[in-house]
Amino acid sequence: MHLDRLGIYPENIILFNYFIFLLNTYNIMLFTDSEIAELPSRYRANLINTITGYKSANLIGSRSSDGINNLAIFNSVLHMGSQPPLLGLLFRPLTVRRDTYKNIKNTGYFTVNAIDKSIYKQAHQTAAKYGEDISEFEETGLTDQFVNGFPAPFVKESPIQLGCEFKNEYPIAENGTVLLLGTIKLVAFQESMLQADGTLRLDKAGIMATVGLDGYALPEISDRFHYAQPGKTIRSIQDGTQES
């Protein structure tokens, strides 16, 4: 087969490159605010929930005044500071029953438990609307564990467990959500993840990330970088060392 049988002439290559250029130029979808507002509700929820990127995957453990151990999946845990160690949980509007919120307000304590690849299906199942007298631990087969006298239940199967105390809450006027702040009082994790500088290598424990409303992803850590400085080339510190 000769090249000319395939039509590979210089002028065709130019046409082909122009075609690729058009593809690269025109495969962008764009929505303005009025177009976003007109999307069907579920479609818009899926789109807007995925466009900000991957989210954390955690199970929030709490205990009701009646001693029912509650467990609920959250993708809205937000790191807020390390001194003091503080995290945020964004709650959807409190217009329906929210057992986790009620339990935290009543008892003052909750736990945050990382979701790994061995428990992510059970973790998703905690989102089902069980009655408030039902423990999601029992329904999903995850094991409630009480650690070091902490008053809220941890997930025994989880590779990272955080014990938190209610600190404050910020009602978000724009949409009725509530940002609840907790101080981290207890940290327990599988030692195999720990690097020399205190960083946890999350992929060693198969910890997952969430996507949108119902997606689960398994990340692999590509690299760690030395802190950036003007005019200096990025340096890898994947082994966990940082020059000061």
Next chain:
Amino acid sequence: MHLDRLGIYPENIILFNYFIFLLNTYNIMLFTDSEIAELPSRYRANLINTITGYKSANLIGSRSSDGINNLAIFNSVLHMGSQPPLLGLLFRPLTVRRDTYKNIKNTGYFTVNAIDKSIYKQAHQTAAKYGEDISEFEETGLTDQFVNGFPAPFVKESPIQLGCEFKNEYPIAENGTVLLLGTIKLVAFQESMLQADGTLRLDKAGIMATVGLDGYALPEISDRFHYAQPGKTIRSIQDGTQES
């Protein structure tokens, strides 16, 4: 070589299993609040920044009153709602110069641009302390792009671009951070990621997640699940369909 030369007798297997049991039982590290407080500052920052899991990876574009196009990496973009489409950005305490914050307050607009595997090194470099008259676009080689008349610069290379308008801010009394809220006014993305129900398949564009202060991870989406219902088995909807 016979098995007995290796010492593989039933009683040794029992001993071996007990050893593995001990390993599994005792490889947990636990820190109480006073132990966390006593950790060296950088070690604590690394630990507390990784324990809440993977975070999103975005570049925030803004424009100064003097027309300098600013670009800064953020791992604290928080989905806050889809009707209206609202996101949050957590700023560290405003005790030092924060160009992005200042530009947003001055102009009312900013952009959020997803970081994929082709630009994550350049994205990290935007964290270097450049002067306020320096554009991180020029310093890192990323391309500023103005889309649809939107008044803040987008990152041309980014597979997801969001144009946002300042909505409100919530100063966090506990540690001096600021949660800034923006309404999403424009959404542009590579069409190849879009699934039938509006969900974006982030891994098709190689979008990354961040870990701690300086880590970058590439997730692969494992599955999507139908919304959970009591007593029903989890069902996969990886193809993007959801029964109602």
